[in-house]
Amino acid sequence: MSTLLPNSPPNSATPDSALPHVSECDPRDDIRWTADNLKQIDAVCEQFEAAWKAGTPLEIRQLLQQSKSGMETLLFRELLAIDVEYRQRQGQGQSLTVTDLLRSFPEYANIVRLVCSQTLPVVSDDTIPEMLAKHPRYEVTGRLGMGGMGTVFAGRHMVLGRDVAIKVIRNEYLASPAARERFLREAQTAARLQHPNVVTVYDAEATDAGQFLVMEAVSGADLARTVDENGPLPWEAACDAIQQAAAGLEAARQIGLVHRDLSPRNLMLSDDGTVKLLDFGLASLSAGVSDPSLIPGMLVGSVPFMAPEQASDPSASDVRSDLYGLGCVMFFLLTGKPPYAGGTLPEVLEAHRRHPIPDVCEFSSEIPTAVALIVSRLLAKAPAERYQTPSELAEDLDRAIKGESPLPTIKTPEPVVPVNLAKFPRKSGRLFLVMIGILLIATAFAFGFRQLGGKGGQPTVDDSAFVQGRSLLDQRQERQVRLAILKFQDVIARQPKHARAYAALAESYNLLGDYGWEPAMTVFPKAIAAAHRSLELEPDLAEGCLALAFAAATYTCDWDEADRQYRRALEIAPNLPSAHHWYAWYLLQRRRFDEALVEIQRAHELAPENLIILSNVGKILYFGRKYPAAVERHRAALELDQDFQKGHMDLGYTLIELNRIDEALSEFDRAVGISSHDLDVKAARAYALARQGNKEAAQELLKTLQAEAERVGLFVEMAHIYTALGDSDQAIRWLEKAFARKSPGRADVRVDPRLDPLRKDYRFAPLLKTIGIDD
Amino acid sequence: MPSSGSVTAWIAGLKAGEATAAEPLWNRYFSRLVGLARRKLASTSQRLADDEDIALSAFKSLCQGAASGRFPELTDRDNLWPLLVVLTARKSVDLLRSEGRSKRGGNWKSVSEEFEQIASQEPTPEFAVLMNDYCDWLLAQLDPGPREVAVLKLDGCTNQEAASRLGCGIRTIERRLELIRRVWAEAVEREESLSTSREIAR
Numbered sequence: 001m002s003t004l005l006p007n008s009p010p011n012s013a014t015p016d017s018a019l020p021h022v023s024e025c026d027p028r029d030d031i032r033w034t035a036d037n038l039k040q041i042d043a044v045c046e047q048f049e050a051a052w053k054a055g056t057p058l059e060i061r062q063l064l065q066q067s068k069s070g071m072e073t074l075l076f077r078e079l080l081a082i083d084v085e086y087r088q089r090q091g092q093g094q095s096l097t098v099t100d101l102l103r104s105f106p107e108y109a110n111i112v113r114l115v116c117s118q119t120l121p122v123v124s125d126d127t128i129p130e131m132l133a134k135h136p137r138y139e140v141t142g143r144l145g146m147g148g149m150g151t152v153f154a155g156r157h158m159v160l161g162r163d164v165a166i167k168v169i170r171n172e173y174l175a176s177p178a179a180r181e182r183f184l185r186e187a188q189t190a191a192r193l194q195h196p197n198v199v200t201v202y203d204a205e206a207t208d209a210g211q212f213l214v215m216e217a218v219s220g221a222d223l224a225r226t227v228d229e230n231g232p233l234p235w236e237a238a239c240d241a242i243q244q245a246a247a248g249l250e251a252a253r254q255i256g257l258v259h260r261d262l263s264p265r266n267l268m269l270s271d272d273g274t275v276k277l278l279d280f281g282l283a284s285l286s287a288g289v290s291d292p293s294l295i296p297g298m299l300v301g302s303v304p305f306m307a308p309e310q311a312s313d314p315s316a317s318d319v320r321s322d323l324y325g326l327g328c329v330m331f332f333l334l335t336g337k338p339p340y341a342g343g344t345l346p347e348v349l350e351a352h353r354r355h356p357i358p359d360v361c362e363f364s365s366e367i368p369t370a371v372a373l374i375v376s377r378l379l380a381k382a383p384a385e386r387y388q389t390p391s392e393l394a395e396d397l398d399r400a401i402k403g404e405s406p407l408p409t410i411k412t413p414e415p416v417v418p419v420n421l422a423k424f425p426r427k428s429g430r431l432f433l434v435m436i437g438i439l440l441i442a443t444a445f446a447f448g449f450r451q452l453g454g455k456g457g458q459p460t461v462d463d464s465a466f467v468q469g470r471s472l473l474d475q476r477q478e479r480q481v482r483l484a485i486l487k488f489q490d491v492i493a494r495q496p497k498h499a500r501a502y503a504a505l506a507e508s509y510n511l512l513g514d515y516g517w518e519p520a521m522t523v524f525p526k527a528i529a530a531a532h533r534s535l536e537l538e539p540d541l542a543e544g545c546l547a548l549a550f551a552a553a554t555y556t557c558d559w560d561e562a563d564r565q566y567r568r569a570l571e572i573a574p575n576l577p578s579a580h581h582w583y584a585w586y587l588l589q590r591r592r593f594d595e596a597l598v599e600i601q602r603a604h605e606l607a608p609e610n611l612i613i614l615s616n617v618g619k620i621l622y623f624g625r626k627y628p629a630a631v632e633r634h635r636a637a638l639e640l641d642q643d644f645q646k647g648h649m650d651l652g653y654t655l656i657e658l659n660r661i662d663e664a665l666s667e668f669d670r671a672v673g674i675s676s677h678d679l680d681v682k683a684a685r686a687y688a689l690a691r692q693g694n695k696e697a698a699q700e701l702l703k704t705l706q707a708e709a710e711r712v713g714l715f716v717e718m719a720h721i722y723t724a725l726g727d728s729d730q731a732i733r734w735l736e737k738a739f740a741r742k743s744p745g746r747a748d749v750r751v752d753p754r755l756d757p758l759r760k761d762y763r764f765a766p767l768l769k770t771i772g773i774d775d
Numbered sequence: 776m777p778s779s780g781s782v783t784a785w786i787a788g789l790k791a792g793e794a795t796a797a798e799p800l801w802n803r804y805f806s807r808l809v810g811l812a813r814r815k816l817a818s819t820s821q822r823l824a825d826d827e828d829i830a831l832s833a834f835k836s837l838c839q840g841a842a843s844g845r846f847p848e849l850t851d852r853d854n855l856w857p858l859l860v861v862l863t864a865r866k867s868v869d870l871l872r873s874e875g876r877s878k879r880g881g882n883w884k885s886v887s888e889e890f891e892q893i894a895s896q897e898p899t900p901e902f903a904v905l906m907n908d909y910c911d912w913l914l915a916q917l918d919p920g921p922r923e924v925a926v927l928k929l930d931g932c933t934n935q936e937a938a939s940r941l942g943c944g945i946r947t948i949e950r951r952l953e954l955i956r957r958v959w960a961e962a963v964e965r966e967e968s969l970s971t972s973r974e975i976a977r
Contacts, residue, residue: 038954039954039958040952041921045947046920049944052920081946085944085945086944
């Protein structure tokens with residue numbers, strides 16, 4: 001055993017002792033490495049590492065072919081070093097030895113030896129651990145690969161003549177007698193699991209000489225390799241594979257076994273098309289390692305495929321965590337990527353916890369919506385919102401394959417837990433953040449209101465689909481809003497008198513139109529129709545009035561109707577914070593500052609803890625040019641949460657108007673790094689510098705912003721900067737873009753102090769007119 | 776300008792005696808500079824006054840390191856300290872020499888000899904500001920990725936710590952350290968050749 005693997009944890013042998021520095025790279029290499037060369041290499045390496053972190057490693061050979069001639073040697077050395085490092089960290093079921101590498105890269109033999117001699121085993125295929133070499137029952141016939149926990153050999157049971165796979169578990173996993181005992185116990189449980197979709201465990205042994213697990217030999221490849229080699233699977237095939245895996249998981253569930261480490265590498269696709277789950281119960285072994293930090297990424301499963309609750313508390317995982325893992329695998333099969341690809345390990349963990357569920361349909365238009373819905377349900381953040389058992393999933397897959405829609409969710413609704421609003425990602429514009437906050441409280445309030453007031457007469461047998469739709473809607477991402485529409489339609493199909501579902505449907509259409517995701521002319525009429533329907537069913541439904549009001553203000557520009565509906569919503573639900581909040585924005589856009597202020601303050605009184613509302617009190621004061629009061633409110637919001645990015649930004653902008661630009665800049669500095677929206681901060685800095693008269697620095701920042709601004713929709717912000725720089729042409733151009741793309745900040749343009757210098761421009765008023773805002 | 780050959784070659788051979796000799800001298804001069812920086816820089820330099828920016832100041836790192844006697848071996852390739860010390864030492868020689876040009880003149884033999892002479896003088900606040908700017912200038916030569924590495928390394932992180940802070944592999948830290956050395960070397964070389972040509976023009 002000790003001859004096979006260096007008895008050291010995977011990460012402890014840092015490669016630096018073995019690695020030469022650039023100058024020593026290859027004596028024959030007479031290229032003088034310039035900083036530019038190294039930068040190019042660094043860029044390729046960055047790409048390579050990002051792919052590793054995303055769980056979708058790239059081919060070294062391919063990257064080398066794309067590289068500039070003369071740099072291959074150095075590039076190869078760097079890529080190989082990264083490859084080895086990541087394989088050792090994450091590698092599970094992957095084979096890698098110096099021998100293999102020498103065979104794959106004969107022309108770089110020197111480099112392979114330099115990089116790997118101290119970090120990889122130099123195993124040749126016939127080297128077998130002593131314990132197995134002299135085993136009374138098993139004979140080793142070959143080597144299948146090396147995984148995170150050890151090497152897998154092909155073998156034969158000599159008495160029975162049966163072909164087997166033997167997994168030798170590395171010592172560090174079973175250092176203590178207790179760990180060994182647990183290993184044997186897990187093996188016993190796993191051996192009870194006999195199912196065509198599970199790789200059967202036959203035998204296990206743990207002695208001082210070492211330990212191994214004997215399993216059914218499967219001829220085929222794992223699903224990671226299958227996808228790596230052939231690309232994503234057609235959706236029918238992916239559904240079939242997941243359905244088989246679900247059957248295996250269901251069998252496990254029935255004997256109380258959880259996998260905890262589902263990943264494409266642990267799903268074997270045998271030559272006859274059977275999918276088999278591998279390594280049941282093995283994930284718990286890593287818990288036995290004395291120093292878990294030695295094996296990052298292996299501790300609790302493969303991070304790209306791991307359920308959020310499992311990351312925070314491995315013991316909390318149950319079959320629903322496995323279903324999440326299976327959802328990630330399904331996403332991978334359909335798209336070739338895990339759902340939250342890219343980014344560092346903590347970023348991926350964070351994405352599992354908080355990021356909106358990505359949509360498989362964005363990767364291929366052929367994937368039916370029913371399949372997308374199944375994936376999104378598997379990937380639900382809260383276990384209660386997922387399928388509860390693998391057989392539920394299997395049924396829906398069956399229906400999807402037959403071209404039917406998934407069954408409506410039937411389970412008790414879970415309370416929607418609002419996440420930390422300040423850190424919630426938004427797609428574009430600040431309104432996004434505002435809306436999440438408001439809508440979450442609106443939803444919560446609507447429920448509470450109904451229960452307390454007892455007004456709504458409808459039975460609330462099954463509201464989970466509605467709740468799911470609401471939470472999708474609150475994510476304010478295009479696909480999620482579209483999925484929410486499907487959910488609400490689903491609810492309505494089953495409960496045709498569900499007034500709130502109609503109101504929510506109306507709201508969804510409003511948003512599609514407001515964000516410019518659908519032509520206004522097609523969606524707003526639908527929104528209005530749905531809102532009317534909700535009010536027919538329940539005339540006193542505040543949400544219905546709010547939806548009508550929103551459509552009137554945004555689409556028909558029927559300000560009187562908007563005003564009427566907002567008032568009515570407030571009459572019905574005088575204590576609904578979101579009604580006051582939206583009414584305040586409406587009043588602001590009508591330039592009725594004083595009334596807007598009264599409304600927003602009322603919203604704040606009703607929901608004093610709501611950061612978004614408090615911060616919008618400041619925002620409205622700012623738009624009303626009451627800067628010192630605005631500063632006070634923004635500071636109060638920041639006292640509630642000093643990591644409130646929007647708060648720092650708004651405070652900074654207000655300070656600029658007070659000509660306290662240095663203070664503003666330091667607020668912007670504080671906003672950096674809180675969320676992924678640092679581009680907004682950059683834009684704010686550029687604006688501040690421009691206002692300070694530091695045109696050069698502002699221009700410098702602008703240069704780096706240009707390309708990104710288009711992508712993330714910072715149109716109005718760009719107009720601010722150009723206005724401050726006195727470049728009206730550019731400012732107008734960006735405003736035109738903002739209107740063309742229906743950027744969410746556009747409605748504020750009319751009252752925005754940052755655009756004041758532009759108001760004199762002859763193009764400004766006609767521009768506003770084009771979007772129906774008339775001064 | 777002293778013609779000590781290409782800076783690139785000079786930095787590549789950092790283990791050579793020249794750099795090692797500069798260390799104690801630099802240490803000696805630096806302890807005084809640090810004290811001065813603390814007293815004076817706060818008022819003369821906005822950047823140093825601001826806590827946020829201080830965290831990103833290479834010069835601050837240098838000051839702190841010197842104050843705590845943290846000068847690691849100059850031959851340690853995993854550390855940016857020695858490089859920064861040597862680059863700064865060189866730069867200070869340049870700066871001080873141009874300050875005192877009219878008084879002293881003469882030919883300079885090596886950085887360390889030159890430094891020996893300079894270290895016997897008192898550092899001035901203007902000099903500290905210049906050094907601060909120079910350190911910032913060096914950091915500004917780097918792209919954001921390598922700059923993050925540089926800042927963490929100057930803050931005393933090991934490669935392992937820097938890797939886990941940045942969520943990348945250890946190899947990436949090493950690769951970027953190599954890149955940083957090269958970028959700095961080329962930047963310094965460019966700058967020196969520029970000032971040489973300016974001198975000639977004058």
